[in-house]
Amino acid sequence: MMARMHSGEMLRRLVGFDTVSRNSNLAAIEFIRDYLDGHGIASRLSFDDSGAKANLFATIGPADAPGIILSGHSDVVPVDQQEWTSDPFTLRSQNGKLYGRGAADMKGFIATALALAPELKQRATAAPIHFAFSYDEEVGCIGVSRLIDQIGMAEARPFACVVGEPTMMRPITGQKGLQSYRCKVHGREAHSSRTSYGVNAVEAAAELIARINAIARRVREEGPFDRDFDPPYTTIHCGTIHGGTVQNIVPAQCDFTYEIRNLPGHDPDPLLAEIETHAREVLEPEMKNVAPEAGFDFNARSRLPGYAIAEDDPAVALVKRVLGANETGRASYMTEAGLFGRAGIPTVICGPGDIAQAHKPDEFIEEAQLARCETFLLRLTETLAA
Numbered sequence: 001m002m003a004r005m006h007s008g009e010m011l012r013r014l015v016g017f018d019t020v021s022r023n024s025n026l027a028a029i030e031f032i033r034d035y036l037d038g039h040g041i042a043s044r045l046s047f048d049d050s051g052a053k054a055n056l057f058a059t060i061g062p063a064d065a066p067g068i069i070l071s072g073h074s075d076v077v078p079v080d081q082q083e084w085t086s087d088p089f090t091l092r093s094q095n096g097k098l099y100g101r102g103a104a105d106m107k108g109f110i111a112t113a114l115a116l117a118p119e120l121k122q123r124a125t126a127a128p129i130h131f132a133f134s135y136d137e138e139v140g141c142i143g144v145s146r147l148i149d150q151i152g153m154a155e156a157r158p159f160a161c162v163v164g165e166p167t168m169m170r171p172i173t174g175q176k177g178l179q180s181y182r183c184k185v186h187g188r189e190a191h192s193s194r195t196s197y198g199v200n201a202v203e204a205a206a207e208l209i210a211r212i213n214a215i216a217r218r219v220r221e222e223g224p225f226d227r228d229f230d231p232p233y234t235t236i237h238c239g240t241i242h243g244g245t246v247q248n249i250v251p252a253q254c255d256f257t258y259e260i261r262n263l264p265g266h267d268p269d270p271l272l273a274e275i276e277t278h279a280r281e282v283l284e285p286e287m288k289n290v291a292p293e294a295g296f297d298f299n300a301r302s303r304l305p306g307y308a309i310a311e312d313d314p315a316v317a318l319v320k321r322v323l324g325a326n327e328t329g330r331a332s333y334m335t336e337a338g339l340f341g342r343a344g345i346p347t348v349i350c351g352p353g354d355i356a357q358a359h360k361p362d363e364f365i366e367e368a369q370l371a372r373c374e375t376f377l378l379r380l381t382e383t384l385a386a
Ligand SMILES: [Zn+2]
Pocket: 073, 105, 106, 137, 165
């Protein structure tokens, strides 16, 4: 058997694969598969439609017993337009910190789990540990759905899942949902001296965005509220807008994106309906009077559920006991927990590193966090075996 690799060394290997979501992750996944294979652990891959990306699912210990999933995403966000001190895909160690794209979000967790694989194999005698590593999390939790289908076919249904997103090794028991939309506004071109013959798509978009902003303000003031979240209410925001060509043409096209990050108990559908109804009933009639083809097209980009697990759920109790933690927290950022939760698998978010580092230039993870994660995973496996 090969000697055990250090977590930091494994992280160096993983950071070296440029798994920005737009790229293939196969080199990284094949490296992981071969590494596990070298320790006598078989992996199953599931591919996206192009075949250029894959999830990896591996079971350590008895496959016919219910066990625990350790979930992580293999992809990372781009480094474009970011000022990095050194190459983001070459792990740099300085003063107890390891710098590189994905160090915190979330190759640190995957590296720790992989480095421990030989030890987990010795200790997972009664209940298995499953590695579930996905593609395309950062672009809308796309890969994990296929992974969950695969888990559904596992010999024994896992009884819990730990999503290792960076929480500074604190257990997180709820997250907001994310509904993200693209709106295309169609108008009609005209010379800008003849505005009444055209339909201005940029102005129509602006009117709808103003309405979205008014809804956001109302929700911020009137709630619902959940003080465990920061901010403690559902947020709505427009992120991009593109429209028009030159100053002296009434623009025929404009598109913009917006998103709703909803509290787990707050149904986002009435808010989405309110936006669309304003477009259809208030804005479109006037546009169509001039140009029947004018109007709004709404396209959902991602619809991800919020998630909350009961504080007295056995999965929460287990993670708290293993960590020696009394408190739990909530996350306003999106993770795959919502999708595992929707599949009926009790899920806790807990991983090394700080979410404040995620997606930033000079992203880092403290080596001490990797050590804490090692202790957690070893104790978790021992507890399951006992
Ligand atoms: Zn992440």
